[in-house]
Amino acid sequence: MPVLMDGERMSRTLTRIAHEIVERNRGVGDIALVGVRTRGVPMAKRLAVILREVTGHEVATGALDITLYRDDLMKAVVGPQPIVRRTEIPFSIDGRHIVLVDDVLYTGRTIRAALDALIDFGRPSTIQLVVMVDRGHRELPIKADYVGKNVPTSRRESVQVRLAEIDGVDEVLLDQSEGGPA
């Protein structure tokens, strides 16, 4: 499988995105990071570490499971239903700038579900979106505010972001073998 990004490139990309977050929000005062399960969660934690190094401030992080908000749940899906995991947002999101973090932006349906899920927890001042890879093919009017890498893909391909915390290695791969949806 072709490697789109290696570990070093991913690390530099997260550092760049952290700086963009600081620049755009003029600091990190009211910011909280919320990772979309599964791989958005370690990405959010890494961003929090970088933000602390850059600004000296702790940034709250949470984890969001969007399974119960999916729009394809009850369809006759191929393969198993996703396992529902806990959502952990141990802070108030009211009036804060919430930076949503996910690995791949594709149809936009995951983010639509994440927005619905997040708004059940309160009324954030803004919601911004970080993704490691934007692979196109949007089906909803959704766009990311911070993109690691834009990758033109065909629908038959799949983009796999691997993270050391979960997969033991940092890399982004392009799977051309008739993969399922990323």
Added chain:
Amino acid sequence: MSDTATRLRGKDLLGIADMTAAEISLILDTAEAMKEVSARPIKKVPALRGKTVINLFYEPSTRTRTSFEVAEKRLSADTLNIAIAQSSVVKGETLIDTALNLEAMNPDIIVCRHGSSGANHLLARTCKAGVVNAGDGMHEHPTQALLDAFTIRERKKRLAGLKVAIVGDLLHSRVFRSNVYLLTKMGAEVWACGPSTLTPVGIANLGIHVTTRVEEAVEGADAVMMLRIQMERMQGGYFPSLREYFQVFGMTPARVALAKPDAIIMHPGPMNRGVEIASEVADGPASVILDQVANGVAVRMAVLYLLAGGGEDEAAA
């Protein structure tokens, strides 16, 4: 791997007896996420939006029916309650005719409690909708066993290797049967104790220990589960008096002291205080009886979610 599951195999949840350990674990794991939903300021997720769930209760029930209804509403399902006293059943309609009429309204899931063992199996064969057994006669009450297991696992972090004592009316109890199936499948050591008149013949064949001495059952137990004396199902003289029953089998502080120091005391409700359990025990620090009620909602949400999402393959095949 065969010991993990990502879906339930059938469209129904009729009993623990025909479930695998992997399916039980899947429900318990899913219930953990569901419990978090109940702790939110907005206790509702859209997972079952547009799904219709019928609660068909042929027997009185407050806790179980309310628990299912809360679970359905938290998943955004549309719920209908059919209480039998106001239904056409009192006009002589059979269970199958009732089922066919309900089926014509195209529900997705029917939650049913019935006084006859096996009624839910009949319903499941008749209907395309998924059927959840909310208690059938003296047979099974699977969601109660699942919430009991969830409560034990929450406190003890495991089920395998634990000693669980179940004390009371073993004969009439569907909660007992479901719990025996579940706990033995998950590797717990089950001790059953009750008067010999209320102990079914041959239950030791289920792979459990059976005794009539409550002290033996409770000694060193990690969890003690009390069963209700079901006066409404007792026509004969199973024991001389409620007072004598309490003296011989009732859970008193002295008997609780025989269990492990961190043992938990459970009861599926409704309790007969002073019959199977002393008030000091029911309200004491080891009691998790109200946790069981709270966990019931989470476990039922998990069951409804998994049934509504799974089972499509078999229906198509």
